[in-house]
Amino acid sequence: MKPLIRVPAGDVPRMLAQLREAVLLDGPAVLPVPGDEDPGGPGDPIEQFVDDAVAVVVETSGSTDRPKRVALSGAALRASAGATSSWFGGVHGQWLLALPATYIAGVQVLVRSLVAGTEPSVVPAGGFTPDGFVAAARELDPDRPWFTSLVPVQLSRLVDAASDERSVRAALGSFERILLGGQAAPAGLVERAAGLGARVHRTYGSSETAGGCVYDGMALPGVDVRIVDGEVRLAGRMLAEGYLDDPDRTARAFVVDADGTRWYRTGDLGSIGDDGRLRISGRADDVMISGGVKVVLGEVERAVHGVAGFGAAVVVAVPDAEWGERAAVVVGASDAAREPGALEGLRAATDAAGLPPAGRPVRIVVVDELPRLASGKPDRVAASALARSAAGD
Structure with a gap:
């Protein structure tokens, strides 16, 4: 010792x-x-x-x-x-x-x-x-x-x-x-x-x-x-x-x-992949069941990041009376997040990425600043709490 x-x-x-x-x-x-x-x-x-x-x-x-x-x-x-x-x-x-x-x-x-x-x-x-x-x-x-x-x-x-x-x-x-x-x-x-x-x-x-x-x-x-x-x-x-x-x-x-x-x-x-490269799709403990379908939130988040103004957004699961869980997008204040049709744009992005309808975001939660851990990584627990609070869950 x-x-x-x-x-x-x-x-x-x-x-x-x-x-x-x-x-x-x-x-x-x-x-x-x-x-x-x-x-x-x-x-x-x-x-x-x-x-x-x-x-x-x-x-x-x-x-x-x-x-x-x-x-x-x-x-x-x-x-x-x-x-x-x-x-x-x-x-x-x-x-x-x-x-x-x-x-x-x-x-x-x-x-x-x-x-x-x-x-x-x-x-x-x-x-x-x-x-x-x-x-x-x-x-x-x-x-x-x-x-x-x-x-x-x-x-x-x-x-x-x-x-x-x-x-x-x-x-x-x-x-x-x-x-x-x-x-x-x-x-x-x-x-x-x-x-x-x-x-x-x-x-x-x-x-x-x-x-x-x-x-x-x-x-x-x-x-x-x-x-x-x-x-x-x-x-x-x-x-x-x-x-x-x-x-x-x-x-x-x-x-x-x-x-x-x-x-x-x-x-x-x-x-x-066939090229031998490793591709990460998300966390094994970051999977939601929506309408009986498994959805990897990391894959939803990747699709959302491809939309202008949402490059740093965090996707979390929120309770849903019909589906059990749905995806919510937590993003820092920006004009893009407040534009009419922003949610439809995110849904179109997830569809284009080949994700199932269960992966389509149901709401956008705009915050002054995204919560982060000391390491700089997104604080997903805090982001989830903000999304639930915004929905009254």
């Missing part, structure tokens, strides 16, 4: 030092905590003791589930970093940290930097802004390839700002690769970024897989993907040890097949 120590994620030099000990030298395990000071004060930084294999514990908060602590080994983190480097053609460059190091994507930017032997540049504290991104990019070594990892809301801000700010456009186009993950990107965002010279790659993965392990639908080297009863499962050396102090949850999420391969059950629904 070894200690699990709290490390303020905002203190990047300290995070790097502790991650080096934990991931490369088998030192004390690291639990990143928000802020730049230990919330426990100057006292004992030890959270608890963990198995010797554990190097980092990432606390996650899903959009529909209770928080969990994912325990990752140094070997898993190094394997993930190595797979990313291999996918880049073996190139080791310099990374820009734009995400909090409390999230696996932020941790992996630091781990990749350690493996590459480079010092990351860091976006200034106080919230992500295009100006801060440009300032951090200017600190990167011009003689090395540049890399960064973003979530869609960050890329969207950069793309919007680039139309007026030459410096933002230049920064976007200067990165060798930009990894985009955390949630599905709004329709057209990656294409708009590409038009500005940005080389963006969609990633799929989670804390349980030490971050993204499928890029642009294709598994990274050393990663296996399969579909079992519609659910996506992933295998490889990047898998987490499990959930800290939660053996039951670990047993449900990680399974071993007859040949001894250990798989992570993602809880996502998906399919693998």
Whole structure:
């Protein structure tokens, strides 16, 4: 057993030092905590003791589930970093940290930097802004390839700002690769970024897989993907040890097949196309039964995102006296959402996507601002409550 120590994620030099000990030298395990000071004060930084294999514990908060602590080994983190480097053609460059190091994507930017032997540049504290991104990019070594990892809301801000700010456009186009993950990107965002010279790659993965392990639908080297009863499962050396102090949850999420391969059950629904690319259709626990028909809300949401003005909308199920459940669209205030015929336009989009009539939205709920989790992902529980409240349910 070894200690699990709290490390303020905002203190990047300290995070790097502790991650080096934990991931490369088998030192004390690291639990990143928000802020730049230990919330426990100057006292004992030890959270608890963990198995010797554990190097980092990432606390996650899903959009529909209770928080969990994912325990990752140094070997898993190094394997993930190595797979990313291999996918880049073996190139080791310099990374820009734009995400909090409390999230696996932020941790992996630091781990990749350690493996590459480079010092990351860091976006200034106080919230992500295009100006801060440009300032951090200017600190990167011009003689090395540049890399960064973003979530869609960050890329969207950069793309919007680039139309007026030459410096933002230049920064976007200067990165060798930009990894985009955390949630599905709004329709057209990656294409708009590409038009500005940005080389963006969609990633799929989670804390349980030490971050993204499928890029642009294709598994990274050393990663296996399969579909079992519609659910996506992933295998490889990047898998987490499990959930800290939660053996039951670990047993449900990680399974071993007859040949001894250990798989992570993602809880996502998906399919693998003829081109070998993985396509995610939604969450297995985000399916409604409407008029006796199973409807994957993620597929409805994907169709809705293709309608102008609804690129960031959230689709949730609301009770219906006749159908049992129907789809409602929660969207931030916009002219498009209030236009006459907006609902008919969304229904036409779901029909065009080949979805059954049960998937047609029955209402639009306009809110001042979409509720989000600290990670930037939509807060679906809060969105569902808003939709039910608007309908008087």
